[in-house]
Amino acid sequence: MTTEVSSTPRPDQPKVVEILKRPTDSVELILFCSKNSINQVEKLKHFTSDNGNCKYVPEKSAIYVISRSLSTVSVLARELQRFCKQIKISELIIIKNKRCEQFVNDIIKEVSKLKDIPKLLVIKDVTRISDKDTKTVILNDFHLLPTSGHAGVNRMLNNIRKYYYWPGMTNDVSEYVKKCKSCQIQKHSNRHTKEPRHLLLLRELV
Incomplete structure (x- = not known):
């Protein structure tokens, strides 16, 4: 949901939740796009994170991670933390499939360590x-x-x-x-x- 992030973190709320159905008006985190997809994103109105690794496209309701050059998963998690606070996004959807299963598991661990970070809703890639x-x-x-x-x-x-x-x-x-x-x-x-x-x-x- 594109609602404003609360200024006071809620420690009692889970940071990572597995769900079956995608919520309405959710923002998806899309990992490591192809060159063609990146070119299409560049043509749309978008907001780029400070380090240029993430782009938020309101028209697509998605944040694209466009760089594989990030040194660690923890670097990406911290960049997402800052970027989502900047653009006022409190929840992110991520689709977990075989191709990115290990990366998603790693980022879940990092998100769980951070405070004041958007809730991560994980959907298994089922039909x-x-x-x-x-x-x-x-x-x-x-x-x-x-x-x-x-x-x-x-x-x-x-x-x-x-x-x-x-x-x-x-x-x-x-x-x-x-x-x-x-x-x-x-x-x-x-x-x-x-x-x-x-x-x-x-x-x-x-």
Whole structure:
């Protein structure tokens, strides 16, 4: 969000938070752009950090890190701290994928050490699903395939979240499992084959 940074830091607030859905009006931190991307950024209205390593482009709602020549991750973290305070940004989004996973982990450590720095919202690079048909295919795959073995709600959610995201996923998975005939038959069977408690007590007395 592009809201003003508070002059009094809140130590009780987490500096790094993992989220699934990108907030509206968020500013993304984009790492190490290609030369072509940098050229496109230069054509837009932008604000550059003192050392020239970061450029904020309001039109793109993004801060671009344009230099790989930074000596350490801690240098970048401190530059971001100063730059975000200057342009009054209190939250940054960063997308964590395999290509930059180690760098993101390193910068998370550095951000956690600093005071008065924007909150860093980390989104795993998963596929966002919007259409109903694709959701149904995914639910089928993660429940009916032999490797899934009619997984329960928690196991299905944990497995799906490694690769996909959509609003209302928890409810969709819960409803799907409830409507699975095989799961309900198994659940019903287990309930009836369980020996009643009063019989167990009688066995103990004999």
